[in-house]
Amino acid sequence: xxxxxxxxxxxxxxxxxxxxxxxxxxxxxxxxxxxxxxxxxxxxxxxxxxxxxxxxxxxxxxxxxxxxxxxxxxxxxxxxxxxxxxxxxxxxxxxxxxxxxxxxxxxxxxxxxxx
Amino acid sequence: xxxxxxxxxxxxxxxxxxxxxxxxxxxxxxxxxxxxxxxxxxxxxxxxxxxxxxxxxxxxxxxxxxxxxxxxxxxxxxxxxxxxxxxxxxxxxxxxxxxxxxxxxxxxxxxx
Numbered sequence: 001x002x003x004x005x006x007x008x009x010x011x012x013x014x015x016x017x018x019x020x021x022x023x024x025x026x027x028x029x030x031x032x033x034x035x036x037x038x039x040x041x042x043x044x045x046x047x048x049x050x051x052x053x054x055x056x057x058x059x060x061x062x063x064x065x066x067x068x069x070x071x072x073x074x075x076x077x078x079x080x081x082x083x084x085x086x087x088x089x090x091x092x093x094x095x096x097x098x099x100x101x102x103x104x105x106x107x108x109x110x111x112x113x114x115x
Numbered sequence: 116x117x118x119x120x121x122x123x124x125x126x127x128x129x130x131x132x133x134x135x136x137x138x139x140x141x142x143x144x145x146x147x148x149x150x151x152x153x154x155x156x157x158x159x160x161x162x163x164x165x166x167x168x169x170x171x172x173x174x175x176x177x178x179x180x181x182x183x184x185x186x187x188x189x190x191x192x193x194x195x196x197x198x199x200x201x202x203x204x205x206x207x208x209x210x211x212x213x214x215x216x217x218x219x220x221x222x223x224x225x226x227x
Binding site: 004031033035040041042043044045048056059091093095102103104105106107108109 | 149157158159160161164200202213214215216217218219220
């Protein structure tokens with residue numbers, strides 16, 4: 001079946017602009033996660049949704065970052081007033097539940113470059 | 116969150132077994148041990164997880180120490196396709212969040 005998909009695969013923007021990154025999770029998965037990965041580092045947690053609500057947004061670095069999942073399926077990560085330090089690969093993952101034993105399925109990521 | 120410690124890099128020869136170690140001395144009773152790997156230019160991929168007993172699946176085996184302070188991921192016959200960064204992660208069961216906290220992992224190189 002279809003895996004997690006993310007669009008766009010690459011996004012180049014200028015400092016100060018607004019960007020939206022989209023994630024389509026595996027159908028039926030109630031849990032959705034956003035991570036970001038800088039070069040040479042492991043992925044860093046940003047936010048976790050269970051259904052439509054953000055159950056844990058402790059990883060969002062500041063109020064320029066916001067994410068929504070209005071119908072409990074597709075999610076959008078929104079970044080306002082982008083800065084060069086926001087350049088990274090943004091990864092989305094989904095899982096069938098929130099319990100500690102459930103594996104997360106990752107998408108291929110969106111590479112964001114802020115010039 | 117409890118931390119894990121892994122070697123930065125390891126090398127293996129093709130078709131030989133690989134043992135990837137992970138130390139997690141501050142693990143709590145409710146922490147699962149998860150392994151993910153990340154191939155170049157791809158998102159992480161689940162490999163295996165366990166709680167107390169050793170686990171086997173089609174990809175690998177997970178050997179967990181009796182005191183749970185360490186574990187070893189075993190690839191029985193390494194292939195070139197197994198070259199990746201391997202992450203050992205502790206994940207609390209039943210917590211309010213189910214995030215994965217990645218370290219820098221072990222970069223596995225497989226020589227033909």
